Amino acid sequence: MQSFLKKLEAAIQWRLKEAYLPPHRHKHREWTHHDLQFFAKGADLLSTAFTEGRSILPKNYFNKKEFRSAYLLYFVLQNFVKVYKCLEQLVPGPQSLVHSPLKILDLGSGPGTAALACSVFFKDRPLEVFAFEQNEGSRKDALALWQKLAPSHHRLSFVRCPTPPKGTVDICIAANFLSEVPFNQQIDFCTSTLKHSNTFIIIEPALRITTRQLMKLRDILIEKKKGVVLAPCLHQKNCPMLAAGPRDWCHFYIHWKCPQIIRQVDQIVGNKHDYLKMAYMIFGATRSQEYTPGSLWRTVSSPLISKGKRELILCGDCGFLKKIDRLNKDKSPHNFVFDQIRRGDIVEWPDKSRVEKEDKIKIIRKF
Numbered sequence: 001m002q003s004f005l006k007k008l009e010a011a012i013q014w015r016l017k018e019a020y021l022p023p024h025r026h027k028h029r030e031w032t033h034h035d036l037q038f039f040a041k042g043a044d045l046l047s048t049a050f051t052e053g054r055s056i057l058p059k060n061y062f063n064k065k066e067f068r069s070a071y072l073l074y075f076v077l078q079n080f081v082k083v084y085k086c087l088e089q090l091v092p093g094p095q096s097l098v099h100s101p102l103k104i105l106d107l108g109s110g111p112g113t114a115a116l117a118c119s120v121f122f123k124d125r126p127l128e129v130f131a132f133e134q135n136e137g138s139r140k141d142a143l144a145l146w147q148k149l150a151p152s153h154h155r156l157s158f159v160r161c162p163t164p165p166k167g168t169v170d171i172c173i174a175a176n177f178l179s180e181v182p183f184n185q186q187i188d189f190c191t192s193t194l195k196h197s198n199t200f201i202i203i204e205p206a207l208r209i210t211t212r213q214l215m216k217l218r219d220i221l222i223e224k225k226k227g228v229v230l231a232p233c234l235h236q237k238n239c240p241m242l243a244a245g246p247r248d249w250c251h252f253y254i255h256w257k258c259p260q261i262i263r264q265v266d267q268i269v270g271n272k273h274d275y276l277k278m279a280y281m282i283f284g285a286t287r288s289q290e291y292t293p294g295s296l297w298r299t300v301s302s303p304l305i306s307k308g309k310r311e312l313i314l315c316g317d318c319g320f321l322k323k324i325d326r327l328n329k330d331k332s333p334h335n336f337v338f339d340q341i342r343r344g345d346i347v348e349w350p351d352k353s354r355v356e357k358e359d360k361i362k363i364i365r366k367f
């Protein structure tokens with residue numbers, strides 16, 4: 001994936017120059033710092049809108065070239081990595097996907113971020129992606145990037161409705177799209193999507209309000225038996241974090257090698273992207289058998305380090321949250337794995353709240 005990120009970065013720079021830079025700024029063929037500054041203002045505005053509330057954005061903000069170009073510059077690389085991470089989380093794994101070519105539906109595709117991530121993730125398999133996108137400029141961006149980057153055995157076409165042209169798709173992806181649909185329409189939207197998708201991946205920015213809405217939506221879809229959640233949850237009970245109070249939200253971090261172009265924008269706008277934050281849910285029509293219930297827990301906090309101890313919050317296949325800790329004095333070669341557990345990792349642990357000197361804790365799957 002890392003080598004593809006470099007190609008994507010170069011293709012984005014090419015697209016920005018070709019389609020968005022006014023002709024009088026076309027002096028240099030290569031990408032310059034002046035080009036970067038030209039687009040960075042829009043990136044700053046979009047970034048504020050995505051973190052503080054989209055109400056400051058005009059409706060159909062992608063109608064403005066300023067925002068489409070800023071999105072290409074600053075968000076596509078980040079969202080590409082988030083989609084790729086979710087594909088790695090597929091439960092059961094990609095071998096269970098049966099269509100040939102594999103069929104993917106990319107909802108609110110924008111410049112085709114999720115489509116490209118699928119093209120890289122499934123690089124050895126024939127692939128057909130249907131993209132649903134209202135904005136013509138974004139559709140053109142998606143096509144331009146796709147033609148430059150995707151192999152010839154992968155195909156991209158656009159659909160007018162948020163459904164595949166016929167039959168079902170293996171995976172439907174709504175990356176940073178659902179929060180653009182009013183909450184009262186999201187249940188119907190997801191219900192209909194689940195009817196024609198074997199797996200449905202939703203990715204949202206890791207903001208407290210947006211993520212808690214996603215957690216709520218999850219509970220409703222499960223309660224109404226519209227589908228089952230495959231990840232990050234290990235159970236089908238109501239979300240215990242949502243029930244615990246208004247403070248927390250279930251989100252995850254991706255550690256990555258931040259591309260240069262993003263670092264450069266960060267320097268101009270005063271942001272940092274050493275790691276990416278996201279909230280996600282993967283739904284399926286039926287429950288996966290990959291994990292047999294019993295003592296499995298998803299780590300849903302970063303390590304909480306205080307004087308004398310290290311703590312983690314876990315969400316179990318039993319449907320409960322639990323805080324476990326290990327006193328510094330009990331650190332031992334038996335339980336050293338406790339120091340390696342990060343947010344998102346799945347661990348095996350009996351129903352105990354303290355890791356003691358002789359205890360073994362096992363990481364079943366790194367996030």
Ligand SMILES: C[S@@+](CC[C@H](N)C(=O)[O-])C[C@H]1O[C@@H](n2cnc3c(N)ncnc32)[C@H](O)[C@@H]1O
Pocket residue numbers: 062075076079080107108109110111112113114132133134135138174175176177180
């Ligand atoms: C934040 S962008 C996400 C783009 C891409 N999925 C990504 O993650 O990088 C949301 C996209 O959804 C599209 N969109 C919003 N409402 C839509 C609708 N009702 N029908 C089709 N596309 C829509 C917007 O035009 C925009 O391209």
